[in-house]
Amino acid sequence: MTQLALVIDLNVCVGCHACVTSCKEWNTSGPAGYMTDENPYGKDPTGTFFNRVQTYEIGEFPHTETVHFPKSCLHCEEPPCVPVCPTGASYKREEDGIVLVDYDKCIGCRYCTWACPYGAREIDEDQKVMKKCTLCVDRIYDQSLPEAERKPACVLACPTSARLFGDVQDPESEVSVTIREQGGYQLMPEWGTKPSNHYLPRRKTRMHIHEDELQRADNPLNKEQRGPSAPVDAPTLDDSTSW
Amino acid sequence: MHPAFSVIFLTTLIGAGQGLFLAIFTGQSYSAVRLVATQDSTSFYGLGALLALLFLVAGLFASFFHLGRPERAWRAASMWRTSWLSREVIMLPALMGLIFIYSMMHFFGWDTVLFTSKEGTTLQLSLVVGTVAVIATFLLFICTAMIYASIKFLQEWACALTVVNYLLLGTASGFTLATLFANSTAPDLVPLYGSWAIIITAAAFVTRGASLIRNARIKSKSTIQTAIGIRHTHIQQKSMGMQGGSMNTRDFFHHKTAAFMQVIKWTFLVLVFPLPIILLWIGMESNSSGILLGAFISQYLGLIAERWFFFAQANHPQNLYYQTT
Numbered sequence: 001m002t003q004l005a006l007v008i009d010l011n012v013c014v015g016c017h018a019c020v021t022s023c024k025e026w027n028t029s030g031p032a033g034y035m036t037d038e039n040p041y042g043k044d045p046t047g048t049f050f051n052r053v054q055t056y057e058i059g060e061f062p063h064t065e066t067v068h069f070p071k072s073c074l075h076c077e078e079p080p081c082v083p084v085c086p087t088g089a090s091y092k093r094e095e096d097g098i099v100l101v102d103y104d105k106c107i108g109c110r111y112c113t114w115a116c117p118y119g120a121r122e123i124d125e126d127q128k129v130m131k132k133c134t135l136c137v138d139r140i141y142d143q144s145l146p147e148a149e150r151k152p153a154c155v156l157a158c159p160t161s162a163r164l165f166g167d168v169q170d171p172e173s174e175v176s177v178t179i180r181e182q183g184g185y186q187l188m189p190e191w192g193t194k195p196s197n198h199y200l201p202r203r204k205t206r207m208h209i210h211e212d213e214l215q216r217a218d219n220p221l222n223k224e225q226r227g228p229s230a231p232v233d234a235p236t237l238d239d240s241t242s243w
Numbered sequence: 244m245h246p247a248f249s250v251i252f253l254t255t256l257i258g259a260g261q262g263l264f265l266a267i268f269t270g271q272s273y274s275a276v277r278l279v280a281t282q283d284s285t286s287f288y289g290l291g292a293l294l295a296l297l298f299l300v301a302g303l304f305a306s307f308f309h310l311g312r313p314e315r316a317w318r319a320a321s322m323w324r325t326s327w328l329s330r331e332v333i334m335l336p337a338l339m340g341l342i343f344i345y346s347m348m349h350f351f352g353w354d355t356v357l358f359t360s361k362e363g364t365t366l367q368l369s370l371v372v373g374t375v376a377v378i379a380t381f382l383l384f385i386c387t388a389m390i391y392a393s394i395k396f397l398q399e400w401a402c403a404l405t406v407v408n409y410l411l412l413g414t415a416s417g418f419t420l421a422t423l424f425a426n427s428t429a430p431d432l433v434p435l436y437g438s439w440a441i442i443i444t445a446a447a448f449v450t451r452g453a454s455l456i457r458n459a460r461i462k463s464k465s466t467i468q469t470a471i472g473i474r475h476t477h478i479q480q481k482s483m484g485m486q487g488g489s490m491n492t493r494d495f496f497h498h499k500t501a502a503f504m505q506v507i508k509w510t511f512l513v514l515v516f517p518l519p520i521i522l523l524w525i526g527m528e529s530n531s532s533g534i535l536l537g538a539f540i541s542q543y544l545g546l547i548a549e550r551w552f553f554f555a556q557a558n559h560p561q562n563l564y565y566q567t568t
């Protein structure tokens with residue numbers, strides 16, 4: 001079994017939206033056709049995206065922290081959006097676990113959006129079919145690309161490497177090891193959807209310095225008994241001597 | 244959720260059509276065992292079933308406005324093994340076909356006696372076809388309601404009461420309509436239909452009330468903490484990742500005030516239940532088609548409000564990700 005997925009490190013994400021724009025760029029130029037934008041330069045721009053970066057504030061001022069939270073289809077292992085689709089347009093691939101929509105079969109009934117607890121599906125208001133993240137299925141197997149580039153566009157674009165891509169079913173893959181060792185977790189585990197994408201939590205890097213560590217106990221200078229210099233506020237020669 | 248009028252009209256119209264057919268068939272089956280007088284095939288059973296069919300057709304027509312690609316609608320019949328929506332898509336035309344056959348049998352007298360008992364009660368072919376159609380009617384009610392009740396994280400819907408409500412509310416409006424229909428075509432059936440309409444409406448009041456009480460006390464399983472996986476009691480969304488909104492902010496929010504919701508709730512509680520019961524009562528006493536028409540119109544308009552409220556009240560967990568709409 002293979003289950004391709006993303007691992008997103010919330011500790012590293014700086015909320016730059018590079019994944020959003022590269023996703024849109026790659027997928028709007030893809031074989032499946034453009035991704036609609038309405039009013040792109042107008043007052044209320046809106047359109048179809050596979051990936052959004054949201055921002056949350058944790059805590060109350062002054063003890064707050066900003067978390068940037070990229071969200072796309074999680075390619076659930078038990079995707080509730082698939083069995084509800086009346087046409088079979090939504091399906092999960094056997095070979096790599098990617099959840100896809102067949103745009104030629106979709107009738108745009110929107111039932112699958114009701115059945116996705118994460119709001120990961122967005123209808124294309126122009127083509128009237130359901131769209132969602134494909135994990136760049138048209139790029140990760142493309143033999144004409146150099147091997148290092150056979151990854152989703154968002155993963156390649158991320159300047160901080162907050163996004164990892166790989167097979168979460170293979171226990172030795174980079175993503176599995178990262179999830180295991182760095183506390184990777186799933187969103188809304190309460191619904192049993194088993195999302196394949198995982199998130200890595202914020203991890204605080206703290207240094208603990210004790211009082212006695214500020215003074216070096218075995219400082220050889222102490223032994224040599226170099227005389228202490230005069231306190232800074234003591235009068236200096238300049239203060240007491242007039243030239 | 245954002246209530247879509249195409250779906251509101253679909254569910255209320257087919258509900259009334261299904262209820263009307265159940266009423267017409269009740270009339271014929273009661274007459275078969277001589278509980279009520281047999282009516283004229285053409286002007287009552289045939290026409291009544293055709294009227295029910297008309298409601299189903301209107302509902303089907305409304306449903307197409309919900310689809311982005313209606314020309315591909317036929318594909319929706321393919322996944323009946325897993326999808327309640329697909330099952331509905333199969334049951335609705337199947338029921339329409341059965342009701343059409345039933346009404347044609349009455350119109351053109353294509354009916355034979357299959358069996359006569361010693362007491363002289365007869366089993367007619369149209370009764371057999373009608374029974375199959377009744378089963379299909381119930382299955383269609385179940386399919387329609389299960390579309391909503393089967394989504395477990397829409398907690399307001401994921402409940403057996405949803406199925407019961409769809410069944411009872413549809414049947415109630417159908418029997419009210421049947422009372423009106425009978426008043427002009429078969430006056431001796433008015434007490435039968437009128438009293439059933441009142442009983443079913445009262446039963447629906449109990450079950451719909453129960454679901455309102457249940458939904459008012461719902462504790463949602465998902466929270467912003469489980470949605471983004473950060474444990475803190477104070478989490479505030481600052482940006483949804485977009486400026487002008489998306490499908491997620493349009494399709495999942497009703498964008499109405501709590502006061503508006505209350506008004507709709509009380510409107511439907513009055514229009515669907517007490518008002519039609521009173522009007523049915525007066526209409527039956529006075530044999531007035533006008534008053535019975537009022538009862539049906541009140542109940543049907545009320546059901547539109549009821550369905551609007553049903554959709555608006557459901558709070559989808561995805562809304563946790565879209566809090567600054």
Ligand code: SF4
Pocket residue numbers: 072073074075076079080081082099115116117118119120121132193
């Ligand atoms: S995240 Fe939503 S759309 Fe993606 S597989 Fe899971 S349920 Fe389906």
Ligand code: SF4
Pocket residue numbers: 084085086087088089090101105106107108109110111112113129130
């Ligand atoms: S919108 Fe398309 S993919 Fe979604 S349930 Fe309907 S037919 Fe299936």
